[in-house]
Amino acid sequence: MSKKEDSVLPSDSSSAQSDTTEKGSVADMMLGKSSEKVIDSDTMIQETQQRIWSSLKKGIEYDATVDRSDAYLRKHVHEKQSMVVMYVDLVGSTDITLTLPEEKIAIIISSFAQEMAFAIRHHGGFTLKFVGDAVIGYFVNTSSLIAADNAVSCAKSMIKIIEEGINPILNQYDYPDLFVKIGVDFGTNMIIRYGSDAEKSHVDILGPTMNIAAKIQGKAKPQEILIGHDVYNRIHPSVQKEFSKKIWNEGEWKYHSRETGELYPVYHYSN
Numbered sequence: 001m002s003k004k005e006d007s008v009l010p011s012d013s014s015s016a017q018s019d020t021t022e023k024g025s026v027a028d029m030m031l032g033k034s035s036e037k038v039i040d041s042d043t044m045i046q047e048t049q050q051r052i053w054s055s056l057k058k059g060i061e062y063d064a065t066v067d068r069s070d071a072y073l074r075k076h077v078h079e080k081q082s083m084v085v086m087y088v089d090l091v092g093s094t095d096i097t098l099t100l101p102e103e104k105i106a107i108i109i110s111s112f113a114q115e116m117a118f119a120i121r122h123h124g125g126f127t128l129k130f131v132g133d134a135v136i137g138y139f140v141n142t143s144s145l146i147a148a149d150n151a152v153s154c155a156k157s158m159i160k161i162i163e164e165g166i167n168p169i170l171n172q173y174d175y176p177d178l179f180v181k182i183g184v185d186f187g188t189n190m191i192i193r194y195g196s197d198a199e200k201s202h203v204d205i206l207g208p209t210m211n212i213a214a215k216i217q218g219k220a221k222p223q224e225i226l227i228g229h230d231v232y233n234r235i236h237p238s239v240q241k242e243f244s245k246k247i248w249n250e251g252e253w254k255y256h257s258r259e260t261g262e263l264y265p266v267y268h269y270s271n
Contacts, residue, residue, distance in 0.1 A: 044122060044157065048115050048165035055111045056173065059103075062110070065117035069126035069138075073203040077193045083140045084151040084186045084231060085209045086125070087217035088116050088158060090133035091179040099176065108170070109133050112178060115166065116158055123154035128205060138189075138205065148186060148234035155182045155225045156269065162223070183217025185209050185228035208258070215255060216266055219246075225269035229257075232267045243267040 051062070090112060097105055113135050117127040120137040124147075128136040137154075141147040158180060167177045187209030195201030212228060220226045227235075232243060246253075246266040257264045 044119065045161055045165040048118075048161050049169055051115070052111055052166055052169045055107050056104075056169070059107060062114035062117075065114060065121060065127050066129060068121070069128050070203060072126055073191050073205070074193070074198065076191050077198075077203060079191050080188055081140055081191060082144055082147075082186070082188050083138045083205075083209070084125075084144075084147045084184060085189070085205075085213040086120070086137045086139070086151055086155065087183045087213050088135040088137070088155075089181045089217055091181055091222045092176055093133045095176045096178075104175075108175065108178075112166065115161060116180075119154055119158050119161060123150045123157065125150060125154060136210075144186065145234045145236075148231050149236060149239065151184050151231065152225075152227065152235050152239060155184060155227075158182065159223055159225065159269075179222035181217050181220035181222060182225045183213050183215070183220055183227075184225070184231050185213040185216055186230040186234060187212070212255060212264070219253060219266070220268075227267050227269075229265040229267070232265070242269060244270040 090109065093109060096108060100108070113130045113133070116135040117130075117137070120127050120135075123139070124141070125137045125139040128138055130136075137151075139147040139151045139154075141150070159182075162178055162180055170177065187207060189205045189207030189209050191203065192206055193201050193203045216226045216228055226246065227243065232240060235243075244267060246268050248263075248266075253263065253266065255264045256262060
C-alpha cells in the first residue's frame with residue numbers, strides 16, 4: 001500500500017483481500033519483531049527509571065520528540081495516508097495536582113508525556129502532539145499490518161513502562177501512581193498545513209480515524225488498551241488472541257461504521 005495512495009477504506013473488499021495476502025507474507029517477520037519488542041521494553045524501563053529519577057532530582061529537560069513528526073508531515077502535506085492513530089491519556093493527574101507543588105507537577109506530567117513519546121519512537125511511530133496530559137501518536141508503514149503491529153506493541157510497552165518504570169520511582173517519593181487509557185484505530189487521514197509558509201505554518205492530521213481513536217480512548221478504563229476493528233483485523237493472529245471483543249451496555253458505545261452501518265467493534269487487551 002503506497003503512502004501517497006488515496007487509500008481505499010478498510011472495509012472495502014479489495015483492501016481486505018490485499019491485506020489478507022500481505023498478512024501471510026509478513027507473518028514470520030512480524031512474529032520476530034514482536035520478540036524483539038519484549039527485550040527492548042526491559043531496556044526501556046531501565047532507561048525510563050534513570051530519566052524520571054534525574055528529572056525529579058535535577059529537573060532535566062527532554063529532547064524535542066515531536067520534531068520528527070513535524071518534518072514528516074511537512075514532507076507529505078496535502079497527501080492522504082493510511083495510518084494507525086493512538087491516543088494516550090493520563091489518568092490520576094487530578095490527585096497529583098492536589099498533593100504536589102506546581103513545579104513537581106510540571107516535571108511529572110511532562111516527563112510522563114516524553115516517556116510515552118519515546119515509546120512511540122522506539123516502535124517506529126511519530127508523536128503528533130501533546131494536548132494537556134494526553135499524547136497523540138501515529139504509525140505509518142508501506143504495510144498497514146506492520147503499522148498496526150507496531151502500534152499495539154507500543155501500547156503494551158506503555159502499560160509496562162508505567163507500572164514497572166515510572167510508578168516505582170514515584171512511590172519512592174510517596175507520589176501517587178500514574179495510570180493511562182489508550183485508544184487505537186486505523187484509517188485514512190489527510191495531512192494539512194494551515195497557511196502558505198512551507199516551513200513555519202502549522203501542520204496537522206485530519207480524518208475520521210483521529211476522532212474515533214479519541215472516542216475509543218475515552219471509553220477505556222485505567223491501564224486498559226482499546227483498539228478498533230480495523231486495527232484488530234491487521235494485527236497478527238497470535239496477537240489477536242490477546243484481545244477480546246468489548247461488550248457494551250446499551251447506549252454506552254454509539255459509533256457506527258460508515259460502510260456497514262453496524263456498531264463499530266472495539267477490542268480490549270485481556271492478557
